[in-house]
Amino acid sequence: MDWNDFRLILAISRTGSLKGAAKELGNDHSTIFRWLNGLEARFRVQLFERNGGVYVPTDAGDRMLLAAERMEAEALALDRDIAGRDARLSGNLRITCSESLAYRILNDLLAGFRSRHEGITVELLVDNRQLDLLRREADIAIRATRPVEGDLFGRQIAETAWALYASPRYLADRDRFIGGSFEGHRFIGWDTSAVAAAAKWLTETVPNDRIVYRSSSLINQMMAVKAGIGMALLPCYLGDPETDIESIAVPEAALTRELWLITHRDLRNTARVRAFFDVVGQALTARRQLLEGRSRNRAAL
Incomplete structure (x- = not known):
């Protein structure tokens, strides 16, 4: 067997699709499709169940996956060991x-x-x-x-540290005091799939109807604060140097x-x-x- 066959099994198993495996291995979808079909024909066994485009290893596929993971682990260990002995500053x-x-x-x-x-x-x-x-x-x-x-x-x-930030434009006609109900205030939040601690804090602390804008990018959230869309929870190292936004509360200790x-x-x-x-x-x-x-x-x- 060729090591590339094991790389194919690893890529399909980890991504769950031929498209994902093609991206990981730097090939196109049709090449991956032919490669897998040829491998299964050679062994006369099905290596993956196809369920609505999702590829799940069969028992034979799992057996090959275990071998592939062991081979990869050994190769990576050897790579790290050799790199770890490199005394060159280059x-x-x-x-x-x-x-x-x-x-x-x-x-x-x-x-x-x-x-x-x-x-x-x-x-x-x-x-x-x-x-x-x-x-x-x-x-x-x-x-x-x-x-x-x-x-x-x-x-x-x-x-x-993290704190809430707002722009002078946003604060011009609003009370700076942030009450428990956040009455009269708007917030900028993360996309709904985010798992960051700051995203969780907003979900648990701020009513959903107060979050009027969402973004997966903290840089974009900061720019939305500058535009006056609402307040955002930002790391202090990101918000503090900006002269056109200001923190409106002390850093949130839990974050x-x-x-x-x-x-x-x-x-x-x-x-x-x-x-x-x-x-x-x-x-x-x-x-x-x-x-x-x-x-x-x-x-x-």
Whole structure:
């Protein structure tokens, strides 16, 4: 058997469709369809049940999937082991972080990192999802969550605070006091499928009829605040530097999160990973006041 056959089984199983597998493997749908049919014909067994376009592994498919996962795990472990021995301050470094952190802070930090280590090429994956460091989807993650997987290594940088923000235009004809019923106020929220802690807080705290605008992007939510559509819950590092919006309440304690630099344990001694932890970790720590919501005077709130 060819390793690519196992990659096909992994891709179809993980995405549940030929279209998803084609995207993951960089092929078109028809190629994946022929590839799977040829594999099943060769073994004279059906590997997937087709239920309304959703592909579910059969018993034979599950058996092949288990083998494929073991092979992938060994290949990834070997890849990390070799990369972990790399003492060169050169090569590619894949970083992942949220959209808001990339927008507000990270580009300045990466400019400083590149000026010190010009041989390292940085690839920034801006994604609010948690990419899988175990599968080398990224080398380093900057996350607002403590690493729980035993194979991950992390360093806590700071805490991140969240508060409600509004524009002077919005507040011009409204009471600044936010009552328990939020009478007379409008809110900007997340899309209904969001699972972020801030989205959950809004759902549990603010009546649904008070949320008049939704967006999956925090940057877009901030721009909606500037436009006067309503108030939004934003990380303080995103909202505080803006001069045309203001926080109308102290940071919401329940939404405070830890900010971590995270990598796989096998990669922590790689020269370029160590350099990133040192340079960017120190630069993030220097911005702790901004991250923790202490850069703006809130004495009047």
